[in-house]
Amino acid sequence: MRKSTFTIITAALSTLAAFSGCSNKGQSGQTAFSPGAISAHVRFLADDLLEGRFTGTRGYDLAAAYVATQFESYGLEPGGDDGTYYQQVPFRSAVRVAGAQSLLLINGGKTTKLVELQDFVLRTPDRVHTKSNVTAEVVFAGFGISEPVINHEDYANIDARGKIVAMFDRAPDAFVPNELAYYASTSYKVQTAVAHGAVGVLFLRTPAEEERVPWQRLTANQERPAMAWRDEAGGLHPGWPEIQGLVRLNRSGAEALFQNSKVPFTDAVTAAEAGKPQSFDLGITVRMSSRSRHHEFSSPNVVAVLPGSDPVLKDEYIVYTAHLDHVGTGDPVNGDPVYNGAHDNAVGTAMMLEVARNFASAETRPGRSIIFLALTGEERGLLGSDYFAQNPTVPRDNIVANLNLDMFLLLFPMTEVVAFGAEHSSLGAVAERAAAQVGLKLTPDPMPEETIFVRSDQYSFVRQGVPSLYVDTGLNTDAAGFDGPTLIREWLKNSYHKPSDEYDPAMHFESGARAAHFNFLIGMEVANTKARPTWNEGDFFLEKFGQ
Ligand SMILES: [Zn+2]
Structure with missing residues (x-):
């Protein structure tokens, strides 16, 4: 029942996408945003072998090497220190x-x-x-x-x-x-x-x-x-x-x-x-x-660049981010000491990799350049993003937007999507158009009291005056048999920052692929629009941090 309903929805939506004329098709005719690829990335990044990817550990370094080699395999250029994919962040713990x-x-x-x-x-x-x-x-x-x-x-x-x-x-x-x-x-x-x-x-x-x-x-x-x-x-x-x-x-x-x-x-x-x-x-x-x-050490952000095609706009950058670190190992729960961080944030990283792969293989290159940034130190206080936003590997004033992915919950077939920050800048209208194009309903922040817009890496960019969005799943779903708010509430209670945030083949990777497509379309429009994104006039964050 659950599976067949889901298949029908997925089929209906891909038909919709085909008619909308967007370029989400690979040569095979299948959507180019692959649920299977997202599943595979999550399966690796959330494996017990990576021991919860705590900043500064071998598990995190393995995850970073994985992401760097994925970037390389897509043909993206290194965007880190000295011609590498790594920007080393000096830390004290x-x-x-x-x-x-x-x-x-x-x-x-x-x-x-x-x-x-x-x-x-x-x-x-x-x-x-x-x-x-x-x-x-x-x-x-x-x-x-x-x-x-x-x-x-x-x-x-x-x-x-x-x-x-x-x-x-x-x-x-x-x-x-x-x-x-x-x-x-x-x-x-x-x-x-x-x-x-x-x-x-x-x-x-x-x-x-x-x-x-x-x-x-x-x-x-x-x-x-x-x-x-x-x-x-x-x-x-x-x-x-x-x-x-x-x-x-x-x-x-x-x-x-x-x-x-x-x-x-x-x-x-x-x-x-x-x-x-x-x-x-x-x-x-x-x-x-x-x-x-x-203790003093360093841990890398992983940075890749897709150079833009427009002779003028290519000097400006859109930065996609997803944090790669998680909380490591800790107090065992039901005998399990590994906090795998599958949803938080192997999923976001996997979705960003799919966005990166699709940009790298797109028939037409975006006008502006695109940076893909897998971040360290998020769980320790948005540290890798703060470091990058204050010490970017490209001129800071040339960063026009940040699009972040964090803890995208794949608990049910998604029909709604949220872009946290949409009400603050011109990126909101871009997100509206992108959502319509992939047949998703864009809804306002469903839990403003959770203050999510300042709780992930986009906030590091906001603090440097950069208009930003944080794409996440909506609370509700039209899919029959799924109670979205309850599933999310239960997950937050039982699995958020717990060892049970693990890879599960039943996760809704199709939703991840569609949301990756949505996030791709936002970046593509921003990359090809002459005017830079702007904060809304009189916006709180513009007043606080605008340049
Ligand atoms: Zn977290």
């Missing part, structure tokens, strides 16, 4: 020294010792200092947002200089999605705290956040390193030398932190839920210390 973290609350003569993993957990091991140690008064700063233009000031009644700032994770629910995403980011919150003179940050959780992200997920896999990329001057990205501790508190830790506060923790939660700015002294001192071990 930091691993927490087990048992060396402590957090004391000092309230007059009374000292409370919080227990690591129970009351508190490091937000990230310290990447700057191997030993950090600070004793300071604590001030509370709502969501840690300081932004006159949106009339939200969480630092109004406090002086954070030399102090530790406690703040809620996320941003007010009432914020429109792109603002929510920007202000909810760790980098915004920590940078703002640093700008106000803070020496440490304690992150608190609202009940909604406790529901969204179970504490257990935050305390698992503590042995995995945090990372930052190193610039030539020795600076770290991200790196906040002023900060001596980034810690998350559980409810028990938060309540203890508020033991001397004039405002009870529950009232602070209520005000946060109402989105109200708030700031006050907590009347307590925190002594926190931690230790981490550092």
Whole structure:
């Protein structure tokens, strides 16, 4: 039943594509975007042999060699360092020294010792200092947002200089999605705290956040390193030398932190839920210390180039991206310690390889040049993409668009597609046309509260002012017998960043092939249109990052 329904849909859609006159046909008459090729790439990249492709490991390097040789076999030119397909990214990793973290609350003569993993957990091991140690008064700063233009000031009644700032994770629910995403980011919150003179940050959780992200997920896999990329001057990205501790508190830790506060923790939660700015002294001192071990190494982005055919436009580039790394091995689940990352993001990489192969074999070359970029360090904080976006192997101003693929879920026959970021730039209209051409319905962001537009590699390009899209499957499907939202919700709950994100021959690779075609058409139109893509006038990201 399931299979036959699916075959009919696929057949109907390929007929549609044939009549639409788009150039998706290979010489055999079959669609040139091959479900079988995507399946094969995923099968290899998600094999246990690659041990979860953690940045800096042999498993990741094997995956990189695989992608580089695929690029070579398509006839694409190397686009990395010194005529190779690799752009080496210099990294520092930091691993927490087990048992060396402590957090004391000092309230007059009374000292409370919080227990690591129970009351508190490091937000990230310290990447700057191997030993950090600070004793300071604590001030509370709502969501840690300081932004006159949106009339939200969480630092109004406090002086954070030399102090530790406690703040809620996320941003007010009432914020429109792109603002929510920007202000909810760790980098915004920590940078703002640093700008106000803070020496440490304690992150608190609202009940909604406790529901969204179970504490257990935050305390698992503590042995995995945090990372930052190193610039030539020795600076770290991200790196906040002023900060001596980034810690998350559980409810028990938060309540203890508020033991001397004039405002009870529950009232602070209520005000946060109402989105109200708030700031006050907590009347307590925190002594926190931690230790981490550092290691320096490099790990490559894999870069290939298809030179454009237009004498003028060929100096400009569209960058396709997909992250190649995953989270490696870790705490075993049902006896399985390998976090294979089939959907996250062997699938996106495989789809990008199909896009690359089709560009390389297209009868007419695109006008602009195309870069295909398999990224390292995404799971460690969008690091490989941030490195490339800040140190591109082509002139930065000549990058006109980024098209990213990450965790494209092949759980059902896809009839809807989402292009995250479509509402921000002229790329939205291009995506509309491409979707129509392959017979897919383009739908708006179905879960704005998940702030997906800032959670994958396109955001590194957005921060450099480059209009970007992140193509993903829609939530719903017209295919009979599939409940899209439930399948996605269950997958996110049971398999996201878990060993069960594995290769499965029942994955819907046909959907991956169609989405790859969709993504190909977006790039092809951008490559052949004289005018560069532009941010929409007055767009939030244009205001924040536009050049
Ligand atoms: Zn991931």
